[in-house]
Amino acid sequence: MKQRLGRQLAAGAVSVSLGAALWHAIGVRPTPLVSLPALVSDAIPASGVSHPVTAVLLNFRSYDTLLEIAVLMTAAVVALALREEQTTRTDTPASARVRYVVLDTLVWRLVPLLVLVAGYLLWIGSKRPGGAFQAGSVLAGAAVLLRLSGFAITPVDHRLVSRIAMTLGMVIFLCVAIGTALAGRELLDYPVAWSGALILVIESALTISIGVVLFSLFDNAPQQPRGLSR
Amino acid sequence: MIGLTFDALLGAALIATATGALFSRDLFRGVVLFVVFGLLMALAWVRLQAPDLALAEAAIGAGLTGALLLDAIGHLKRRDAADAGHENSPSGGAS
Amino acid sequence: MSADRLYAYVGAALVALSLYAFLVHTHLLRRLLAFNVMGGGTFLILVGLAQDGRGPDPVPQALVLTGIVVAISATALAIILLRRWFVFSQATALPEDEAQ
């Protein structure tokens, strides 16, 4: 009990001082001399898209996005690795679950709508808010919804087709990167005339992969082996 | 002025739901409050003129993270209801 | 005070609050909640403080979008490890912490 109190006091001291320091710092922040938003809006016409956030994500700072997809892939790979060890996976077959008619109808109405929304978000991303990440996560959300309501949707496991779907975004992104490098340009420096099309291709592939990976992180979470206690 | 009042209220609500999510005795309740927190964050992003973030926060921050956490609670509760369901007593495991 | 700065202050409060929670909780799921709230607070500071007095800035917004995806990857990875570990050990806190 004493140790717990000590821990609370120490944690309290650390976080209160951090909070106070942040509070103070926010109040006395100097005004920046560099203005990136101005640079962004100057460069937008050459970026291939008109929505600034998309331009930053997939053109100006596309390398960040490439590494970010690698982070997502890391999580997916670990999930696959730890899933595979389980020989006694206790997936409840969809038919065995109790289904509620209302839920069913709701899901059947909702899921196609979500897929439509995802497609719209992907398409609109070049001009307005939206893009691969939002679209991919909406797709994943639709799949999670289906799985939660007991529908037998195909698991994202170690079959080749799943692994292709997971890595599709990375493969396309890398192909574009290698293409630009082989053409003697800087890495991921799209030719201006092609940049709109290339970004759309990359984003479409990313949408699929992000959707599949995010769903796989949900679907591949380890289960308790039934009736097996150690 | 009305805008700023709304922002202040939203900020207070963010802090309140975060407190609930972090310190409620029942972990399930905590996760539900975290989802609410995520939705309020999405509103905050709208107020900060960041609609991309509002969309992403609602879908990922609140939706998928919430689903992952809720599923995990179900998993962790299966054997160990006392620990997962209530405020963990740190000495409980090491009797 | 501008709305942007107000949200930066809210972010600071969230960071302090969740740091405390991260340090005192031993239940790993609670620590993950704290991590996610801390992430939210950091993102609010990143966007709010950068935009304060300067209008919308797409760069920090794009950075936060990246941050959100990284955060869910980390959260999912942690949950997978935790669930797998729970299968073996029936514990939800780290052994070192439980001994306290």
Place this chain on the structure above:
Amino acid sequence: MNGSALLPWMLVVPLSWATGTVLLAHRRHAYTHAFNTVGSLLLVALAATLYWVTREHGPTTHALGGWSAPLGIGLRADGLAVTLVLLTAIVSGACGWYARTSERTERQGKGTSQRYFWPLFWLLITALNGIWLADDLFNLYVGLELLGLSAVGLVALGDGEASLSAALRYLMAALLGSLAYLLGVALVYASYGTLALPELAGLLSREPITQLALALMTVGLCLKTALFPLHGWLPPAHGVALTPVSAMLSALVVKGSFYILFRLWSDVAESVVTPLAAQALGALGAGAVLWGGWQALRESSLKMLVAHSTVAQLGYLFLFFPLAVGTGASAAALATQGMLLHLVAHALAKSAMFLASGTLIASVGRGGVSDLAGVGRHMPMSLFAFGLAGVSLMGLPPSGGFNAKWLLLQSALAGGQWLWLIVLLSGGLLTAGYVFRVFRESFRDPDPGGGRFTTTPRAYDWVALALATLSIALGFASRSPLAFMTNGLAVMVRGQ
């Protein structure tokens, strides 16, 4: 050949191999082994070319996406970055070879999760190269996260329960560390409006917000580098992982976050750091040297002993700060050289030591230091590799470790800071203590009933021996690589 055109391949190659190994994960091992061998050789060849080109033609940069900073993200290849890229290629190549050998021989009966070793291996290399070459504050954050998560994944692939709890503990530290770093990045961007390191170097000034930002980034990076007393996560993670993973984690991964810290303190935020903070970091480093060494002396498991030795050896890196900040040009230059040489020599020696330990454990069948009795006669080669690595870690001549510690010592003398001399010397004694402890046990006669050893593949010994020899060879030829590494660094010569 153009150095700038070569740069992005240091990222594209490992990332392509990561993707390729995900797709190949369930093919026959012969295919994946051939694929990975080609990848490692290609990486070494590219890194060596980049090293050579940079040596001939000087540092280069690369504007990713064709957008120059601050709008875009830059890569930068100076002597230090290129040396670390080559070091990564060599150490990871050696560890990859070890891993392939172990897959071929010990595969039966092991968990199949190790199929996914290779994607994580390549993702780790991507992250490392990304960090060495980075020139952008936020890009470094993404690199740090990639490094942390792939390292945690690799730890989790070890056997059983202990590897999972070690991975979880590692992950919690990594997450907290990178959020602290990100918070610092947020404050910097809000105050200066840019993330590009070269620009920030000219802009940062000693404002309260900048100091807070630097403090946050420093704490986060120290947590990720396992600086005493934030080192608790390291020994279990490095001690329980698969042997080639332990080697890469200790040799390279913890150096990633330290490298960022070094760049920030010496290149970017030179005008913000204070001698007091530097002394504090040095004191913690000294604590690490003593505490880690002491723990290694008392440790009963061989791999945990080597892991505690990593905690101690990381402490030496932090002696750089008090030796270089505010001490004058010559002391700072010596400290920089000593610290960088120590970083490289430790990477080579520690990876050799982990690989040799893994081989000894594979031969004995158990992991305790006291189980080694009699192994000296059966496994002379592994023990020799262990000993060579030990020589460099102790800082005995001739070795890279000796030269490094000699430089640090001279820096302490030049700056008149006698206290750090004591730390350097007692650290060496503690190291000698735990290395000789392993030798004493190995040459003890086995207990009756013990002393049955399995024969291990020859390749294990060659790999460990090659790395250990390199760490010794660095003692004969450290001048020219050092001059190359420190060339172009804005060492803190502008101090008081």
